[in-house]
Amino acid sequence: MATKYVYFFGDGKAEGKGDMKNLLGGKGANLAEMTSIGLPVPAGFTLTTDVCTEFYKNDRQYPAELKGQVDEKLRQVEKLMGKKFGDSKNPLLVSVRSGARASMPGMMDTVLNLGLNDKTVQGIIEQSGDLRFAYDSYRRFIQMYSNVVLEMDGDILEHILEQMKESRGVEEDTKLTAEDLKELVTLFKTKVKEEIGREFPDDPQEQLWGAIGAVFGSWMNPRAITYRKLNGIPAEWGTAVNVQSMVYGNMGDDCATGVAFTRNPSTGENVFFGEFLINAQGEDVVAGIRTPQPINKAGGDGTLPSMEEVMPECYGQLMKIQQILEKHYRDMQDIEFTIEKDKLYMLQTRGGKRTAKAAVKIAVDMVKEGLISEKEGVLRVEPEQLDQLLHPSLDPKAAKDVIAKGLPASPGAASGEVVFSADEAEEAAKIGLKVILVRVETSPEDIHGMHAAQGILTARGGMTSHAAVVARGMGKCCVAGCGDIKVDYKTQQFTAKGNVIKKGDVITLDGSTGEVMKGEVPTVQPELTGEFGILMGWVDKYRRLRVRTNADTPHDAKVARDFGAEGIGLCRTEHMFFEADRIMAVREMILAEDLEGRKRALSKILPMQKGDFLGLFREMKGLPVTIRLLDPPLHEFLPQSDEDIEELAGVMNVTAATLKHKVEFLHEFNPMLGHRGCRLGVTFPEIYDMQVQAIMEAACELVKDEGYQIVPEIMIPLVSEVRELAILRANAVRIADEVVGRYGVEVEYLIGTMIELPRAALTADAIAEEAEFFSFGTNDLTQTTYGLSRDDAGKFLPFYVEREIFPNDPFVAIDQAGVGQLVKVGCDKGRATRPNIKLGICGEHGGEPSSVIFCHQIGLDYVSCSPFRVPIARLAAAHAVLLEEQ
Structure with a gap:
């Protein structure tokens, strides 16, 4: 039998299941699961991670069977949705999204509104009765496709859009008229041809396969590679690709899109938490182009109306769904949704990213609620997360001017005046000054200054260098191996990317990221709550x-x-x-x-x-x-400077020359x-x-x-x-x-x-x-x-x-x-x-x-x-x- 590479979901039926994340990726598996439990999910299909593996193994060529399987599933979607892909009168438009087995938010590529061209846009006008909406969707598609698939610099078309808004005297895209947007489509397509030397692709099939290739290709883009390394995600896992019927949150004031968490991801509090935008597509929420509104009254400050107030029926339905999802998955969920003409659709659910404080509280609360066992509660908190709980951290709301980056050698955050010797650090601490000890590298002889300093910055050394090991032992913030800085003891300064930082200047270190910042950045102290003690009690039991x-x-x-x-x-x-x-x-x-x-x-x-x-x-x-x-x-304990050698010679009643010779001999x-x-x-x-x-x-x-x-x-x-x-x-x-x-x-x-x-x-x-x-x-x-x-x-x-x-x-x-x-x-x-x-x-x-x-x-x-x-x-x-x- 031929290998099955494509899995369908829609109308309450799915070929995949929630436990198939290795094959369908997290998004694909959860779309299948949500469909199977009766939630409103737009129909679509998932190309498996096996395709990604084959794609890279065979010089970016697809398995021979893939095209036929995609065509078959696309026909199933057309039948279910009552629309046809590429049809000029009743077109089906789709989104093409990535979906690795481990959540990698924002790291890979997405294309929305795929299937639009000069003919199908007329069908969208007929379907929606809204000229402005149709051309807004078209210009969005050209922008996104040009950037993701054709690899054009996104700023090129964005600049044309900004010029249009400026010429019309408006600040937001929503203020542009249908004619403005139609003109933008023409300008965009002209610019694309100028940049890439050929016409923007009109054929929906060409668009589809271009987008699928781009999403598989984005598995190896620099930000995805960096994210995988930081989070220990193997490259061989690959990503799945999800092709799904479009639903629209930007067809008017009875439409919306949003992102929400079933519990507060910062505190762990059992309160539905999230944001939405009326008359918007999903990327508008993520991009922050417009100020989002709170999901409910409890999550806002009263300045903007909540979804609970302006769309009470959809909000009530969303509340029921988020409770179903949390109970079904037995974990806090991160969900994405769209409302089209007062009808709610679920686009994604996944285990929500959370702070360490939230992870501990959620785990303990869910055990108390009977959702999970103590053992599951212990496994819900990742050991490395606890670092956040044990050290001060930078205030996430504060501005910061990053001038260098080294290794995150010892977590926490610290600000202070720069000093370049351990003795200076100790003397400064005696009079109440907060200092950062900056060295090319530290040695055991610097221990007193390291103890006195708020944090340590070194130009050389790794994650287990002397500075890193000692700093972690002391619970001190440390950034080590910072090759971006050049330390000059003689002039008592260091340089970093054109910045000159002198003795007495204030810098801030973030030992959890390795960042070095100019000036003082406020910190927040960790809180070890009662839930922490409860969790650690379970830990010691097992x-x-x-x-x-x-x-x-x-x-x-x-x-x-x-x-x-x-x-x-x-x-x-x-x-x-x-x-x-x-x-x-x-x-x-x-x-x-x-x-x-x-x-x-x-x-x-x-x-x-x-x-x-x-x-x-x-x-x-x-x-x-x-x-x-x-x-x-023994030589590590010996004096190095002439001044220290002379002092010791006096104590020992020998000449400085004799002592210096002995020091050199022991080196x-x-x-x-x-x-x-x-x-x-x-x-x-x-x-x-x-x-x-x-x-x-x-x-x-x-x-x-x-x-x-x-x-x-x-x-x-x-x-x-x-x-x-x-x-x-x-x-x-x-x-x-x-x-x-x-x-x-x-x-x-x-x-x-x-x-x-x-x-x-x-x-x-x-x-x-x-x-x-x-x-x-x-x-x-x-x-x-x-x-x-x-x-x-x-x-x-x-x-x-x-x-x-x-x-x-x-x-x-x-x-x-x-x-x-x-x-x-x-x-x-x-x-x-x-x-x-x-x-x-x-x-x-x-x-x-x-x-x-x-x-x-x-x-x-x-x-x-x-x-x-x-x-x-x-x-x-x-x-x-x-x-x-x-």
């Missing part, structure tokens, strides 16, 4: 995967705990070393000439580290805390692969000894004095060979047991490692002999697996994703085929040696939904992520369970 946080300070730990974190999966002790009250002692330790000198400096740091751990343990109140021993290379060309992590612990064991002592003394004090139950998890980073871990574990056990004995208490502790090198994953069975837990550091594991620097790859990774060399940025979503398999191998080998080994990940992937679902699938015990992503990870973990059940 998930298996535990969720911890990456936190280095008591403040971060408290934020994460308030968001539902179940412990700390990564405390990066190096961030503590950069605090102003200890950086000098750290530098003394690094630059000391002998062991005794290092120990003297470390004795100054010990009580400070102990205080840090006391704060974290107290905030976590008995929940597990994993503390990573020092990881970065590394490729520090990511250099003298860092456990390699520091092997060569300078006294550093790790001090840290283990501080951890265990803090734990023992709280157990002895405050009755805490604590099981510290001491994590040794960057192990590649089990003998490294064996040496460092033996040292840690010696120190820990000595502290426990000194305090006279019983404190259990775990010693494990961070798996962040491919060799460690491949030899995890041996490493598990010495490790009681593994935490997969997927940031570094991705770097070492791909041979990519996350701080530099931002220059070309977007190109790789755009060209589909990589399906996603591997630093954003875990590479399941490569890095993910290393994690799985590490888990399997680790459990083979030690069945009860605790397994988790602490890279940035721990808060990315698809990565969280992958971690659930391979059986990890927990994920760890930045505090503001904890609710996202919790929701994704629940989705992982519920999607398995489907």
